Amino acid sequence: MSLSERREHLIDTAIRLFAEHGYHATGIDTILKSAGVSKKTLYRHFRSKDELILAALRKYDGLFRNSFMRQVEEQAATPRDRLLAVFDVAEAWFGQSSFYGCMFINAIGEYSDDDTPIRQVCKEFKALMRSYIRDLCIQAEIPDGALLAEELALLLEGAIVTAQVSQDRQRAARIAKIAAGALIERADSVLPATT
Amino acid sequence: MSLSERREHLIDTAIRLFAEHGYHATGIDTILKSAGVSKKTLYRHFRSKDELILAALRKYDGLFRNSFMRQVEEQAATPRDRLLAVFDVAEAWFGQSSFYGCMFINAIGEYSDDDTPIRQVCKEFKALMRSYIRDLCIQAEIPDGALLAEELALLLEGAIVTAQVSQDRQRAARIAKIAAGALIERADSVLPATT
DNA sequence: CAACAGGTATACTGATCGGTATCCTTTCGC
């Protein structure tokens, strides 16, 4: 295993454990044991646990959004259909056995201090997801698409945390999709598109 | 201070600290110091930290739902208006300086094991909030009120976590209210009420 | 082959964790 491979392996292990058990509850030693890596190696790559958390969040941010958007684009061709497909992809996500809610929401819950790098990364992730939805709304030429985008983003967030709590996880995504359909339809009919 | 008063004071302190800093990050000693109570007293009333967490969640559950519903009922008289008032009350909640997101969502993020008492209390809280919204829908005689209730519940959850992450916290509640209005209107017009 | 960077393994630090025990004082019911 090369130097950078080991680093990535460490981050991947951290992502998995932080996602399942949380940040404070996951000790350095647990991560090292699970990754099969020594302490010295960890502290060669990261200056502290917080930096490892940051690296984990940053990598997961990229991986997740990339995978999420790719799936949306595979499932539907037009921007309008993709707005709905968002919730199908979410449903598939919730069905995974490795689903423990949103890593970023969970992180925010454990780190309440504002302006810390950890919170910053979480806010960035949420902003980028919102901006993705907003772009779809704009591409779909929906009147007042910015508002609709925020509404749909709320539905998605709500579905994520509801799925995390609920037994029937996928149900939350299906309900959200129904509501999303209604909101899209309404946004569309308030003012006919002028183009 | 009487015996039971001390117990309540301890729980109140725990609620405040758990809400702000999370559950694992808040040590017993911190709670004791903040409450001005000795360790012996804590362990006379609770067998473990987990039991204190449970007591805190249970008490907060009662306090919060009571306060929330009372405010909704003060703000609006008819069930239909109350469905929207839910989001006004949420907006006021988000504006409080002591708002650190939903204690129960945060708890779920730290305790992923299913069937633990802590998760159970969280699920119960969410179920009771949903059932409150459902009752309002039914009282409002909205066709397919059960579906609408779940949609509105998703919006509320989404608003809570979005407010937690965002700078402009109250904005999330206002967006959710707009979406809620649209969903209510639509649910109302799909089929005219038969009564 | 020799040098060296990066690895493992492990022991260690001081701090803190949840929880227990001790000693003494305060409070409260009878």
Added chain:
DNA sequence: GCGAAAGGATACCGATCAGTATACCTGTTG
């Protein structure tokens, strides 16, 4: 007013925390 229960303060327990240091091993590369 007396006895018992409860509380405060504190020391202590073993475990674990994040992070450092030491000693030895390994793979690559001039």
